[in-house]
Amino acid sequence: MPPQDSPARTADLLAFTLLAVAAVVAALTFRDYGLAWDDYAHAEYGGLLLSFYTSGLTDRRALSWVNLYEYGGGFDLAAAVIAKLSPLGPFESRRLTGALVGWLGLLIVWRTGRHIGGPLAGLIALALLATCPLYVGHGFINAKDAPFAVAMALLLLALVRVFDEYPRPRATTAALLGIGAGLAIGTRILGGLGALYALGALALMVTLAVRRDGLRNAGTACGGFLLRLLPSLVLGYAVMALVWPWGAAEPLNPLRALQYFSRFFEQPWDELFGGARIKVTEMPRGYLPTLLTLQLPELFSMLAIGGVAGGLISVCRSSTPPNRRAALLLVALAAALPIIIAVILRPAMYNSARHFLFVLPPLAVAGGLAGAWLCDALRRGGHLAALAGIAVLVIGLALPVADMVRLHPYEYTAFNRLAGGVRGARDRYMLDYWGLSLKQASHGLAEKITELGLPRPPDRRWKLAVCGHHRSPQVELGPTFETTWDPTGADFAMMLGEFYCRKFDAPVLVEIMRDGVIYARVYDIRGRTYDTLLTQPGLTAK
Numbered sequence: 001m002p003p004q005d006s007p008a009r010t011a012d013l014l015a016f017t018l019l020a021v022a023a024v025v026a027a028l029t030f031r032d033y034g035l036a037w038d039d040y041a042h043a044e045y046g047g048l049l050l051s052f053y054t055s056g057l058t059d060r061r062a063l064s065w066v067n068l069y070e071y072g073g074g075f076d077l078a079a080a081v082i083a084k085l086s087p088l089g090p091f092e093s094r095r096l097t098g099a100l101v102g103w104l105g106l107l108i109v110w111r112t113g114r115h116i117g118g119p120l121a122g123l124i125a126l127a128l129l130a131t132c133p134l135y136v137g138h139g140f141i142n143a144k145d146a147p148f149a150v151a152m153a154l155l156l157l158a159l160v161r162v163f164d165e166y167p168r169p170r171a172t173t174a175a176l177l178g179i180g181a182g183l184a185i186g187t188r189i190l191g192g193l194g195a196l197y198a199l200g201a202l203a204l205m206v207t208l209a210v211r212r213d214g215l216r217n218a219g220t221a222c223g224g225f226l227l228r229l230l231p232s233l234v235l236g237y238a239v240m241a242l243v244w245p246w247g248a249a250e251p252l253n254p255l256r257a258l259q260y261f262s263r264f265f266e267q268p269w270d271e272l273f274g275g276a277r278i279k280v281t282e283m284p285r286g287y288l289p290t291l292l293t294l295q296l297p298e299l300f301s302m303l304a305i306g307g308v309a310g311g312l313i314s315v316c317r318s319s320t321p322p323n324r325r326a327a328l329l330l331v332a333l334a335a336a337l338p339i340i341i342a343v344i345l346r347p348a349m350y351n352s353a354r355h356f357l358f359v360l361p362p363l364a365v366a367g368g369l370a371g372a373w374l375c376d377a378l379r380r381g382g383h384l385a386a387l388a389g390i391a392v393l394v395i396g397l398a399l400p401v402a403d404m405v406r407l408h409p410y411e412y413t414a415f416n417r418l419a420g421g422v423r424g425a426r427d428r429y430m431l432d433y434w435g436l437s438l439k440q441a442s443h444g445l446a447e448k449i450t451e452l453g454l455p456r457p458p459d460r461r462w463k464l465a466v467c468g469h470h471r472s473p474q475v476e477l478g479p480t481f482e483t484t485w486d487p488t489g490a491d492f493a494m495m496l497g498e499f500y501c502r503k504f505d506a507p508v509l510v511e512i513m514r515d516g517v518i519y520a521r522v523y524d525i526r527g528r529t530y531d532t533l534l535t536q537p538g539l540t541a542k
Contacts, residue, residue: 011119015110015126022106022130026099026140032409033095033140034439035472041066042143043090046076050084052245053077063246067265070257072186074243075101075147091475095140102139105150106130109361112157113368115164116327120375124393125368128300131400134353135360137412141434145357148187153361155180155194156334162229163201163326167221169228178232182239186247189257190358197333201326204315208322264348271350272499275428280350285343291353291429292339294419296360299396300367303374307366308332310373331369334362351433354412407514410436422517432496435468437512437519441494442476444510445522456480457491465490465525467501467533487530493523495533502535504528 048062063069068076075097083093109129114122129135138146158177162169169177184191202222209218241248247257270277273287293301311328314320320328338359342349349355371393378389404411407422413432415425422431445464448454456462461480465487466473473483473494487493492509495501497518510522 008119011123012114015114015119015123018123018126018130019103019106019110023103026103029409030095030099030140031092033098034409034436035091035469035475036141036434036436037469038143039091039094039141040471041068042076043079043094045069045073046078046080047090049073049077049245050080057245063249067260069246070260071144071188072183072240072244072247074183074187075143077243079143094143098140098142098146101147101150102136105135105139105146105153105361108150108153108157109364109368112153112160112331112361113365115157115160116324116331116365117369117372121365121368121372123368124303124371124375125364127397128297128303128367128371129361129364131397131404132297132300132360132364133400133404133407133411133414134295135357136404137410137414138354138357140409141412141436142354142357144188145354148184148191149358149361151180151183151187152191152194152334152358155184155191156197156330156362156365159194159198159201159330160327162198163205163330164323166205166323166326167225169225171231174229174232175235177229178235179239180236181232182236183243185236185254186240186242186244189247189254189261192258193338196337197330200333201330204329205322205326208325268348269350270500271433272428272430277499281348283346283349285346287349288339288342288353288356292356292359294415294425294429295353296363296416297396297400298416298418299393300364300400303367303370304335304363306374307368307370308335308363310370311366328369331362331365335359335366352430410514410519412436413514413519422515426497426517430498431517432498432519435472435496437496438466438468438472438494439476440512441510441520441522442473444512445492445494446477448509448522462492463490465493465530465533466495468494468496468520485533487525487533491524491526493525493530493533495521495523497521500534502530502533504530 045062045065045068048059048065051059052062062073079090079094079097082088082097083090086093086096088096106126106129110122110126112122113125135149155177158173158180161173162177165173181191181194184194206218206222209221213221237248247253264281268279268281271280273283274290296304308331311332315325315329315332338356342356375386375389378385400414400416403414403421407414410432412434413422415422415429419425419429425431461482464473464477464481464483465485466483470483473481484490493504493506495504497520504523504525506523506525506528508521509524510520511518512520
């Protein structure tokens, strides 16, 4: 007769298997991802941070590098260290670092879901995030938002554990809180949102304690709780200083960073949203909810919404234990509050939902909780209902996996079936805004030159006009090419498939296509004259 906990063991075994599969897939594919717009600057920032520490804190160039000193550089520093220790080049090391950080995010989400809702909730939360193209794609390439999402996920796990042990959290739990808070704030000053989540949970616990034990006893418990967390503040500040040395260089620097990011600090540009060109400072309030609805897998969205709603209902029920009510409130706040704030304040928004990747882990946890609740309900409904639920879950997870396979290595551009996939989204929303496809376009150009036996012009390099960032073709094609924004006299033109790049009437040498959508083209423009690579003003690059 099998032990009574065999379903829990099965769920944990499946979670271990999924984590192992994710690790293997990451190890096999991390080299496929091209450079993004910011990669070069971030790589230099990481090198300067490494020099800052290896010089005994005397080389302070990292503390004024471009505007990146306003961000934490933990990811860039880790990538620089890995590049020093591994045989990989600097950019492959960055992709490997992204794979490692993304995998850690999966592990953290599994542990969070399991801690709150049990092994099945943890497994479903893990599966939802591991099959989310937006999370997976950005995990490899995004040096800012993906590490911040993982840091915030760690902070959420720490807060859940802290309030589960209220009012006497263990020293190890308090240490985890300090590490999570330090990494979150030290990655982006927006990590301070974690304090709002904590205050909400603390207010709930104190209110419930006052009703149960009286004001004096509740106050004593709260005071003891806060005293036990004081070492977390010290540890958190030390961790923040390690990954964001500028933030600790002067006491007011974190506030200066908050002020800096509270306003849009660049010249506004237009991006495509809903089929219209809109300035990034004038995006409608529905920008973020719309993109999350259209980019997250349908099952992920439905379970996440159900989990947040169900969690809030449980928070309001007096029959729910206080510590569990606090944990559920933390998840709901982490998942929903940033979206609500963005809708109300309407900040500058661009590059799809990438700045809000940090809501994906708590949404996955909420989805895991909802999935576990539904599984329990269906199990009570009999074997047929349980099998139907399992089938829906498997299909709902398989569909985004199929999308990722078709789009690889551009998973981050995925749109779900509500949007008609990337084909339906092409003329309405931004797709390859990081310009990853320039790597494959560069490889294709090099192969085409060899295949056709094209002779290089005498006494000069190939001249390549690039509508997109130039570092990717420079790295991939090497010193025999020079890149330019001016197509006059150029041999080839490499164009992203975004709306701002022109469509030339010239022979096409290379097309990078996924799901019927052109991500990049390379034209042979020798002997032809063009005055610009950019569209003015129409949407002609499709």
